[in-house]
Amino acid sequence: xxxxxxxxxxxxxxxxxxxxxxxxxxxxxxxxxxxxxxxxxxxxxxxxxxxxxxxxxxxxxxxxxxxxxxxxxxxxxxxxxxxxxxxxxxxxxxxxxxxxxxxxxxxxxxxxxxxxxxxxxxxxxxxxxxxxxxxxxxxxxxxxxxxxxxxxxxxxxxxxxxxxxxxxxxxxxxxxxxxxxxxxxxxxxxxxxxxxxxxxxxxxxxxxxxxxxxxxxxxxxxxxxxxxxxxxxxxxxxxxxxxxxxxxxxxxxxxxxxxxxxxxxxxxxxxxxxxxxxxxxxxxxxxxxxxxxxxxxxxxxxxxxxxxxxxxxxxxxxxxxxxxxxxxxxxxxxxxxxxxxxxxxxxxxxxxxxxxxxxxxxxxxxxxxxxxxxxxxxxxxxxxxxxxxxxxxxxxxxxx
DNA sequence: CCTCCACAGGAACTGATGGCGT
DNA sequence: ACGCCATCAGTTCCTGTGGAGG
Numbered sequence: 001x002x003x004x005x006x007x008x009x010x011x012x013x014x015x016x017x018x019x020x021x022x023x024x025x026x027x028x029x030x031x032x033x034x035x036x037x038x039x040x041x042x043x044x045x046x047x048x049x050x051x052x053x054x055x056x057x058x059x060x061x062x063x064x065x066x067x068x069x070x071x072x073x074x075x076x077x078x079x080x081x082x083x084x085x086x087x088x089x090x091x092x093x094x095x096x097x098x099x100x101x102x103x104x105x106x107x108x109x110x111x112x113x114x115x116x117x118x119x120x121x122x123x124x125x126x127x128x129x130x131x132x133x134x135x136x137x138x139x140x141x142x143x144x145x146x147x148x149x150x151x152x153x154x155x156x157x158x159x160x161x162x163x164x165x166x167x168x169x170x171x172x173x174x175x176x177x178x179x180x181x182x183x184x185x186x187x188x189x190x191x192x193x194x195x196x197x198x199x200x201x202x203x204x205x206x207x208x209x210x211x212x213x214x215x216x217x218x219x220x221x222x223x224x225x226x227x228x229x230x231x232x233x234x235x236x237x238x239x240x241x242x243x244x245x246x247x248x249x250x251x252x253x254x255x256x257x258x259x260x261x262x263x264x265x266x267x268x269x270x271x272x273x274x275x276x277x278x279x280x281x282x283x284x285x286x287x288x289x290x291x292x293x294x295x296x297x298x299x300x301x302x303x304x305x306x307x308x309x310x311x312x313x314x315x316x317x318x319x320x321x322x323x324x325x326x327x328x329x330x331x332x333x334x335x336x337x338x339x340x341x342x343x344x345x346x347x348x349x350x351x352x353x354x355x356x357x358x359x360x361x362x363x364x365x366x367x368x369x370x371x372x373x374x375x376x377x378x379x380x381x382x383x384x385x386x387x388x389x390x391x392x393x394x395x396x397x398x399x400x
Numbered sequence: 401c402c403t404c405c406a407c408a409g410g411a412a413c414t415g416a417t418g419g420c421g422t
Numbered sequence: 423a424c425g426c427c428a429t430c431a432g433t434t435c436c437t438g439t440g441g442a443g444g
Contacts, residue, residue, distance in 0.1 A: 127419025129427045347432055369442025372406025
C-alpha cells in the first residue's frame with residue numbers, strides 16, 4: 001500500500017515546473033518597463049510634477065475599475081520620482097493604504113502612521129481620539145521633515161466612513177500642509193467609483209480634485225497582451241497554449257476588464273498543470289482554476305463567518321420557505337438546538353443583507369398584498385459547499 | 401380607492417474594551 | 423481615579439412601503 005504523502009512528494013520531485021517566476025504574475029509586480037497604460041503614466045507623472053520640481057505638495061484623484069492598473073501605474077511613477085530625489089535634500093516617503101482593509105477611520109490612520117515609523121508606543125492601536133492620532137501623524141512629519149505621499153486606495157470607502165461618523169479627516173488631510181512648518185503631505189486618492197465625489201465636502205473636492213485621471217477598462221485584446229507579456233517572463237517557453245490565454249482573457253476580461261483576475265487565474269492554472277505533471281497549460285486547466293478559485297473564495301468566506309451568521313445560513317437551508325419571517329423562526333429553532341441565545345429579528349435582518357452583499361445569497365423584496373411584503377432569499381451556492389465549510393465547527397457538528 | 405399586513409431598513413443607543421490626559 | 427474618545431456587536435424604536443383584497 002502506497003503512502004499518500006510519499007506519493008505527493010515523489011510527484012513534486014519528479015514533476016518539472018513550468019512556472020519560472022511566479023512573482024511576475026502578481027498584479028502589482030513592477031517590471032522596469034510597463035508597456036501599457038503609457039498615457040496614464042504620463043498623466044500621473046504630470047500631476048505629480050510639482051512635488052519634484054517645486055517641492056510643493058500636490059493632490060490627485062484617480063478613477064478606474066478593479067484590475068485596471070491604477071495602483072500599479074501610481075506606484076511605478078512614484079517610485080521613479082522617489083528614486084530621482086533620493087539623494088537630494090528632498091527625499092520622499094511613500095505610504096500606501098487601502099481603505100477597505102480597515103473597518104474604521106482610526107485603523108486607517110494607524111496604518112498610515114505605522115508606515116512613517118510610528119510604533120505601538122507612539123501611536124497605540126486604539127484608545128486615542130481621532131484628532132490626537134492625526135496630531136501625532138503631523139507631529140512626526142513635521143519633526144522629521146518628511147515629505148510624505150499618502151496613497152489611499154478605494155478612497156470612496158473612506159468617504160463613506162467619513163460621512164457616517166461626521167469626522168472630516170479627508171478635509172483635514174487635504175489641509176494638513178497649512179499646519180506643517182516643515183515637511184509636506186501629498187494625497188493621491190484612488191477610487192473605483194466615478195460618482196463618489198457627489199457626497200463629498202466641496203472643500204475637499206476643490207483641493208483633492210485639482211487633478212483627475214480616469215483609467216478606462218481593458219478590453220479582451222489588451223488583457224491578452226498583458227497576459228502574453230507576463231507569461232513570457234513567468235513561464236517556460238511554449239508552456240502555455242494559446243487556448244489557455246484566450247479562455248483566461250475571456251473569463252477575466254469579458255465583463256470588467258480585470259487584469260488582476262486574469263493573472264491570478266493563469267497562475268492558478270499553471271499550478272494545476274504542474275500538479276498534473278502536464279508540461280503545458282491548457283484551456284481546461286484555466287477552467288478548472290477558475291472553478292477552484294471560486295469555490296475556495298466561498299469556502300473561506302463561510303468559514304470566517306461568526307457563529308450566528310453561520311446559523312442564519314443553515315436556517316436558510318432548512319426553512320421551508322425563504323421569507324425573512326420563515327428564516328428567522330428556523331434560525332430560532334437552530335439556536336435552541338445548539339443551546340445559544342438567539343439574536344433579535346433586526347440583527348438577523350442585518351446579517352441577511354450582509355450575506356447578500358457577499359454574494360452567497362440573493363434577496364428580492366416581494367409584495368404579497370394584504371399579506372404584507374417580505375424579502376425572499378435564494379441560496380447561490382450548493383448546500384454541499386455549506387456543509388463542507390461548516391463541518392469543522394464543533395458547535396454546528398450535530399446539525400450540519 | 402383605501403386599508404392593512406409583514407416586513408424593510410434608518411437612527412440612536414448600550415455596554416464592553418482599551419488607552420488617553422489630568 | 424475619573425471622564426473622555428473610538429470601535430464593535432447588538433438592541434430598541436421607529437417610519438416607510440407595494441399591492442391583494444375589501
